[in-house]
Amino acid sequence: MSIIPVEVPTGAIRYNTDSNKMECFDGTQWMQVSVSESSPTTGRYLLGGGWTSPTDTNVISYVNTSTRGNAFDFGDLIRDQRHASALANNIRGVWDGGYKTSAGGSNVVEYVTIATAGNTTDFGDSSAQYSSGSCASQTRGILAGGYASPSNLDTIEYITFAQTGNAIDFGNLIAAQRDPFGTSTPTRGVFAGGSPTNNNVMEYITIATTGNAVDFGDLSGSTSNACYNLPAGCNGVVGFFGPGGSNLNIDRVNMTSLGNAVGSFGSSDLYTTATKSTTGGSDKLNYFIGSGRVDTTQISTIQTVSFTTGGKAIDFGENVGATESPGACCNAHGGL
Secondary structure, three states: OOOOOOOOOOOOOOOOOOEEEEEEEEOOOOOEEOOOOOOOOOOEEEEEEEEEEEEEEEEEEEEOOOOOOOOOEEEEEOOOEEEEEEEHHHHHHHHEEEOOOOOEEEEEEEEOOOOOOOEEEEEOOOOEEEEEEEEOOOOOEEEEEEEOOEOOOOOEEEEEOOOOOEEEEEEEEOOOOEEEEEEEEOOEEEEOOEEOOOOOOEEEEEEEOHHHHHHEEOOOOOOOOOOOOOOEEEOEEEEEEEEEOOOOOEEEEOOOOOOOOEEEEEEOOOOOEEEOOOOEEEEEOOOEEOOEEEEOEEEEEEEEEEOOOOOEEEEEEEEEOOOOOEEEOOOOOOOO
């Protein structure tokens, strides 16, 4: 008795016991099913440390970026400090360095698991003691510039999120500086401004490789001395920088090409040109500004601006304290 062949319909699914993989029939052959998980468009925006008059703080707070409201307590940094740089992938939030009154700078890198509230754990060490710039892809975090006694640095270093350890040499910035503010797409990191030199210049790197930063273009204005933890964010294509220093407004750049920033795409009624120590970040939909300081006043307000429409920043909620110079990161930014 002959066996009548059974025609396999296009789109049929089977489990291949030899390869231990799921396969789909495309009409002519079985193809392995590739499964991937896209990164979220919204997540958690974390603020760690900062100056809450009259002392530094070690408090980490967070908001859910999809829902307006006040921040919740998340945990604590290893010590009270301000001017720490923060970065994240979709799993870990990392803080680099920090300055503590009467105790000086620290080159400690520390991290949390963003989905679970709790205190930071030691990750390793970096070259900068505080005021580095940062950006990240899903796999790598980039640390650029900063201050290590007795001078500013031009060093760029990287960490691998999946494993702890000391930061590794990546290359060099165009000039030695502290507080360049950085953001990224999944492939490119861009750093803007800094102090005291090169303070209107944007420069970029390719995150997956190593090498020196290359000129990208110029901001519409300049950052100035004594500006810390300035805000930057990206939705994967568009990057925002500011406000801060002499930049009253939010600058917009196309992260995939080179060129000067377009000023006046957005603005804040609170965080104005006198802003000296205001942080920020983004998910893939909205840009976050705050908390921070204007002139001599510390304020707790967190504002947000849409990447699509720009315009005036609107109120999102309040941080757990009126805090200037916290390190901010988000697990749903445009670099993931």
